[in-house]
Amino acid sequence: MSECKHGLRQGCSYCHASPTAPARQPGQKRRAKVSRLSDKMNDRMAALKRRLRELRG
Numbered sequence: 001m002s003e004c005k006h007g008l009r010q011g012c013s014y015c016h017a018s019p020t021a022p023a024r025q026p027g028q029k030r031r032a033k034v035s036r037l038s039d040k041m042n043d044r045m046a047a048l049k050r051r052l053r054e055l056r057g
Helices: 034-056
Strands: none
Touching: none
């Protein structure tokens, strides 16, 4: 095996790795977890603000 572009004689995982992850199609979305997490955080912040308003009068 020839030397890879990173200077390793045996080849590195970047140059000689076989692709294991399937290529994603451009139409796929991956923001479901982030959206769910941000919605949860927004609900918590709204509840906190509501409680602070009640305490302050």
